[in-house]
Amino acid sequence: MCVWIMLVHQGMFRTECRDGHFWLTVGSGFLGRMFRFDTEGRSGVHTVSDQRAAICGYTMLLDSWGNLVLRASYLACDVDTRVGSRDLMVWFVNKEANDEETSYPFLLTCPLQQWSPREIMCEENYMEVKGIDLEVISITIFYRYQWTLFKVDASVACNKGTMDGTYILWSIPQILPPLVQGPVRNQGARMGVGGRLLSACLIQQRGYKMEVRDGVVEVRIPFGAVGGQIKSHVMAGRYSQSYSVDLFYVQQWGDAQWTLTRHRSFRPLWTTPSPHSPRLVNLTVPEEGDFSVTLGVFPPDVSLANVTIATLTVPLAGAEELGLRVTQVPFPNGTHAYLLQVPFPHPLVSQKVQEHPCGKYRRYTLAVTFTLLISPHREVFTHSASVVCDLQDVVLPRVEGRCTDKTMKLTLHRGNMDTQWAIFFGNHRLEPDLVEFGGYSLEAADDYFTVEVPLYSLGMAYEDLSLQGLLANVAVSVLDVETGAVEQTFIQRCTFHVRELMVCLPNSWMVVVVDTARVVPPLDPRDIALLDPSCRPKEMDRTRALFSFSLDSCGTIQGVNLVYVNEVRYMPRYLPIPQPFFHPFYYYRQPLGCRYPLNGTRTLAIYQSRLWPLSRTRPSQHNPFVRAERG
Numbered sequence: 001m002c003v004w005i006m007l008v009h010q011g012m013f014r015t016e017c018r019d020g021h022f023w024l025t026v027g028s029g030f031l032g033r034m035f036r037f038d039t040e041g042r043s044g045v046h047t048v049s050d051q052r053a054a055i056c057g058y059t060m061l062l063d064s065w066g067n068l069v070l071r072a073s074y075l076a077c078d079v080d081t082r083v084g085s086r087d088l089m090v091w092f093v094n095k096e097a098n099d100e101e102t103s104y105p106f107l108l109t110c111p112l113q114q115w116s117p118r119e120i121m122c123e124e125n126y127m128e129v130k131g132i133d134l135e136v137i138s139i140t141i142f143y144r145y146q147w148t149l150f151k152v153d154a155s156v157a158c159n160k161g162t163m164d165g166t167y168i169l170w171s172i173p174q175i176l177p178p179l180v181q182g183p184v185r186n187q188g189a190r191m192g193v194g195g196r197l198l199s200a201c202l203i204q205q206r207g208y209k210m211e212v213r214d215g216v217v218e219v220r221i222p223f224g225a226v227g228g229q230i231k232s233h234v235m236a237g238r239y240s241q242s243y244s245v246d247l248f249y250v251q252q253w254g255d256a257q258w259t260l261t262r263h264r265s266f267r268p269l270w271t272t273p274s275p276h277s278p279r280l281v282n283l284t285v286p287e288e289g290d291f292s293v294t295l296g297v298f299p300p301d302v303s304l305a306n307v308t309i310a311t312l313t314v315p316l317a318g319a320e321e322l323g324l325r326v327t328q329v330p331f332p333n334g335t336h337a338y339l340l341q342v343p344f345p346h347p348l349v350s351q352k353v354q355e356h357p358c359g360k361y362r363r364y365t366l367a368v369t370f371t372l373l374i375s376p377h378r379e380v381f382t383h384s385a386s387v388v389c390d391l392q393d394v395v396l397p398r399v400e401g402r403c404t405d406k407t408m409k410l411t412l413h414r415g416n417m418d419t420q421w422a423i424f425f426g427n428h429r430l431e432p433d434l435v436e437f438g439g440y441s442l443e444a445a446d447d448y449f450t451v452e453v454p455l456y457s458l459g460m461a462y463e464d465l466s467l468q469g470l471l472a473n474v475a476v477s478v479l480d481v482e483t484g485a486v487e488q489t490f491i492q493r494c495t496f497h498v499r500e501l502m503v504c505l506p507n508s509w510m511v512v513v514v515d516t517a518r519v520v521p522p523l524d525p526r527d528i529a530l531l532d533p534s535c536r537p538k539e540m541d542r543t544r545a546l547f548s549f550s551l552d553s554c555g556t557i558q559g560v561n562l563v564y565v566n567e568v569r570y571m572p573r574y575l576p577i578p579q580p581f582f583h584p585f586y587y588y589r590q591p592l593g594c595r596y597p598l599n600g601t602r603t604l605a606i607y608q609s610r611l612w613p614l615s616r617t618r619p620s621q622h623n624p625f626v627r628a629e630r631g
């Protein structure tokens with residue numbers, strides 16, 4: 001193995017002995033504004049210029065990762081061959097930003113190796129023009145003949161790589177006619193990358209192929225295979241990738257003149273960038289409650305800058321705060337992908353309820369744009385996608401009701417739809433005005449609220465009045481504000497106990513409940529009638545009587561302006577009153593009345609009694625009823 005004398009900046013320099021070569025690698029991060037290599041031999045110190053490199057068997061290049069590589073043949077100029085080893089003294093000279101040069105000396109030492117009589121190298125610095133497809137280029141041949149080292153220039157085919165589907169293809173004649181004398185004994189070929197030969201097993205594992213077809217050796221390396229490097233680009237706004245690999249190929253043969261010729265080729269192969277759309281994978285599992293998508297697979301030169309969901313751009317640092325998760329998923333081969341997780345109910349996720357024969361379902365849509373950067377030049381590209389998930393998780397608004405003595409309590413459960421609802425009580429929209437004027441009381445919780453509607457207030461409608469009570473209802477409807485569609489209707493009915501009540505129906509009909517227990521001693525409801533004594537109660541219990549009559553009957557008097565009046569009086573069933581003026585019930589009078597609007601539409605009107613005059617005195621002149629509700 002190599003020994004190197006400089007231990008400073010460990011990790012930035014790497015020295016190795018690889019098949020027939022010294023390798024010195026300088027990390028890309030260490031390279032200054034300008035840099036060079038000098039070698040030191042018996043004839044002094046020489047700078048490795050392009051020309052000297054070509055003559056002396058050096059190669060200087062930037063590899064696919066941007067590292068500087070010096071490759072020196074064991075037979076290169078200034079290599080000192082001693083017993084058991086070869087040494088090469090190299091200086092890496094780095095010019096810093098302040099123009100000061102710093103030199104780093106390395107004594108490269110590699111063990112002596114079985115060396116074939118003739119060594120041919122097809123190096124990349126021989127291709128003087130790095131753009132033109134040169135079929136034949138000049139090469140340098142080192143060979144040793146009877147312990148003497150010779151060096152000649154020759155020409156040989158050193159092919160450039162081409163693309164063959166998803167493979168990079170490089171081909172070379174199995175026999176190189178200019179280098180062959182007489183009959184040939186093929187002694188095999190091996191390949192590798194980065195100056196290192198690979199075992200057949202590794203070659204197969206990486207998907208490389210080496211085949212001989214019509215005397216031509218074809219080496220195929222799949223795009224992206226291990227051993228090479230993928231680079232990212234933006235081409236015409238699209239994400240693109242190129243692939244490069246430093247191919248190493250060694251061919252050996254014997255011929256009439258040479259028992260063994262070893263021909264080495266170092267070929268940097270690369271593809272031109274081609275569009276490569278990142279793949280979005282939908283990993284969403286509805287039961288897990290969130291969208292889960294990955295975008296990838298990216299080589300290390302790609303990094304995510306931010307994600308835009310709906311219209312909000314979220315920098316990665318702020319994602320967690322907004323309830324989103326963005327994670328980088330590394331893969332063992334050095335690539336990575338990004339995982340984005342967004343809960344379904346997140347405000348940035350749109351929801352739409354859809355009708356389906358099997359019921360309603362909700363379509364959640366995540367519209368996302370990933371903004372990514374390519375290092376080192378920070379080129380930007382984006383990837384947009386829309387992912388949907390349909391869930392049967394719709395909870396519609398729901399109304400519940402119950403009756404209390406004097407109110408109806410309606411509870412509205414909001415459900416989970418992302419809809420703005422309008423709630424109507426009868427024809428009245430539930431708004432602050434209605435709550436105030438209707439005397440409603442409101443109690444709100446997170447996902448429901450309760451409205452208490454008092455009897456006779458706005459929004460309540462009346463269906464029937466009997467001695468069982470006043471049957472009233474509140475019809476609640478829930479409308480989608482946007483579409484106007486009625487999502488729910490609900491009717492709560494309650495029967496409220498009443499002692500006394502007067503109802504004027506729009507069809508000139510009146511229904512009245514009177515309480516005769518107000519009179520002392522109590523009056524038997526069987527002994528009362530309207531102005532027309534034949535109009536007696538339709539229903540009775542021990543203390544109350546119910547009259548129901550048309551306003552053109554039962555002695556009703558029509559006054560001016562659609563005012564109708566009548567009266568409940570004491571009217572014993574069997575006998576006339578013997579001494580009427582002294583009879584305790586003689587003065588019992590209960591005035592009744594209805595007034596309809598002169599030009600308006602008639603609606604049901606309901607009147608609650610005030611404190612009833614315990615009339616043994618003259619009937620009072622005013623209507624004792626207080627209007628309770630116009631409905």
Ligand SMILES: *[C@@H]1O[C@H](CO)[C@@H](O)[C@H](O)[C@H]1NC(C)=O
Pocket residue numbers: 223224225226297331332333334335
């Ligand atoms: C790297 O690994 C990922 C994940 O296993 C895979 O999808 C991708 O194709 C691999 N890339 C290469 C270049 O092999």
Ligand SMILES: *[C@@H]1O[C@H](CO)[C@@H](O)[C@H](O)[C@H]1NC(C)=O
Pocket residue numbers: 305306313314315371373380
């Ligand atoms: C998102 O990232 C890109 C690329 O760095 C940048 O140009 C853009 O300003 C970022 N957007 C926001 C809102 O931060």
Ligand SMILES: *[C@@H]1O[C@H](CO)[C@@H](O)[C@H](O)[C@H]1NC(C)=O
Pocket residue numbers: 282283284285286386387388389390
């Ligand atoms: C994504 O996954 C969900 C859940 O498995 C599925 O309903 C949806 O159709 C998938 N595809 C797209 C493009 O959103």
Ligand SMILES: *[C@@H]1O[C@H](CO)[C@@H](O)[C@H](O)[C@H]1NC(C)=O
Pocket residue numbers: 598599600
């Ligand atoms: C009904 O008549 C009154 C006057 O008697 C008038 O002020 C009112 O505007 C009328 N209403 C309608 C609906 O005609």
